Amino acid sequence: MNFKLNINALLAIAILGLNACANSEEKTADTALKEEATALVALDSTQTAYAKLTLAKFEQISLTQIIKVNGKIDVPPQNMYSLSLPLGGYLKYTKLLPGMHFNKGEVIALIEDPKFIDLQQNYLSTFSKVALLKEEYARQLELNASKAVSDKVLHQTSAAYTSERVMLKSLSEQLRLIGIDATKLNENNISGTIPLRAPIDGFVGRVNVNTGKYVSPTEVLFELVNPEDIHLSLNVFEKDINALALGQKVTAYTNSNPSKRYPCEIILIGKEVLEDHSINVHCHFDSYDNKLVPGTFMNAEINQQKKEVWAIPLACVQQFEGKHYIFLKAGEAFSMQEVKIGISNENKVEILEVPTSWRDKEVAENGSYTLLMKLKNAAEEE
Numbered sequence: 001m002n003f004k005l006n007i008n009a010l011l012a013i014a015i016l017g018l019n020a021c022a023n024s025e026e027k028t029a030d031t032a033l034k035e036e037a038t039a040l041v042a043l044d045s046t047q048t049a050y051a052k053l054t055l056a057k058f059e060q061i062s063l064t065q066i067i068k069v070n071g072k073i074d075v076p077p078q079n080m081y082s083l084s085l086p087l088g089g090y091l092k093y094t095k096l097l098p099g100m101h102f103n104k105g106e107v108i109a110l111i112e113d114p115k116f117i118d119l120q121q122n123y124l125s126t127f128s129k130v131a132l133l134k135e136e137y138a139r140q141l142e143l144n145a146s147k148a149v150s151d152k153v154l155h156q157t158s159a160a161y162t163s164e165r166v167m168l169k170s171l172s173e174q175l176r177l178i179g180i181d182a183t184k185l186n187e188n189n190i191s192g193t194i195p196l197r198a199p200i201d202g203f204v205g206r207v208n209v210n211t212g213k214y215v216s217p218t219e220v221l222f223e224l225v226n227p228e229d230i231h232l233s234l235n236v237f238e239k240d241i242n243a244l245a246l247g248q249k250v251t252a253y254t255n256s257n258p259s260k261r262y263p264c265e266i267i268l269i270g271k272e273v274l275e276d277h278s279i280n281v282h283c284h285f286d287s288y289d290n291k292l293v294p295g296t297f298m299n300a301e302i303n304q305q306k307k308e309v310w311a312i313p314l315a316c317v318q319q320f321e322g323k324h325y326i327f328l329k330a331g332e333a334f335s336m337q338e339v340k341i342g343i344s345n346e347n348k349v350e351i352l353e354v355p356t357s358w359r360d361k362e363v364a365e366n367g368s369y370t371l372l373m374k375l376k377n378a379a380e381e382e
Helices: 007-023 029-039 045-051 114-145 151-177 238-243 368-381
Strands: 055-057 059-074 080-083 089-094 107-112 193-197 202-207 222-225 231-237 249-253 262-269 278-285 297-313 318-320 323-330 333-345 348-352 362-364
Touching: 045 368, 055 297, 059 238, 059 278, 059 333, 059 348, 114 151, 231 238, 231 249, 231 262, 231 297, 238 278, 238 297, 249 278, 262 297, 297 333, 318 368, 323 368, 333 368, 362 368
Parallel strands: none
Antiparallel strands: 055 362, 059 231, 059 297, 080 222, 089 107, 107 193, 202 222, 231 278, 249 262, 249 297, 262 278, 297 348, 318 323, 323 333, 323 362, 333 348
């Protein structure tokens, strides 16, 4: 609603506020009431019932300052695995879905390709050649010892034996890259399909392929996350950094389920101020929920130290044109007073510089907005 206070009314309120701040410690409650009378507003019985007017009092309580920030779930590079297949192939089967948990060594996909058959065949053929060349090399050594064959023949046999051994080792390593144990391979278990096993315990961050798709050696099939070191990355404004410390408690929650709270602890405070004048702060979850996948947006509240303050319920304070106001009970009416607010928490807000004459007075809580509207409507009509 767009409205403006009458200039005279605003001036009167400002003068009254200044007088109250300057002399509140010396004046009695009766004197203060007389000065406030020029800024009084009252509700009739119908308006009081409609506004469901309730009253509150100033309290001296301990409030915990809270810094509200936001950020996202992050994972350090050493805990994020981009899984690919060095030789490529067709995805025959996978059961993985984002957020799904798996165990190390568990088969998470099946890949097939004719080249897997060729690789296993070449390994077994080379293995047989190496066995034959080993025997031949041993025989040539004996013959050469008795000078039955020349050194040249022995060297040729040795070179052929070494070459095949190198080839066998190369093929064995290629088989290892696709998850095949060469020592257990024989002519009876050659297969064009190989299992892809999970390298860690964790959960699925992202699935980039679908069944039947050919994946190249450079293509990432799955992004897997090790939750042991997953953390919350927050953006804290530069002005609040001095209030932070390692080990400080943080409470995080998502927009989709704000009632579900995740306790955290600050483990790292960045040293670089970003372009938006914020600094990156990293937190560990006390107990991680695998539903919080990397990239999930999070809100967070950083708890500060407690301090003794004069406070009233948040509903007592109304904001207008960048300033904050409360309505003090003054007989059958209410006096509108400008206030400065401090920290807020648990539906309470700190009021800075509370005059002694205010501390025993009642303040409009429910219905304070109705009082503000009536005062402004009256000022507009003048």
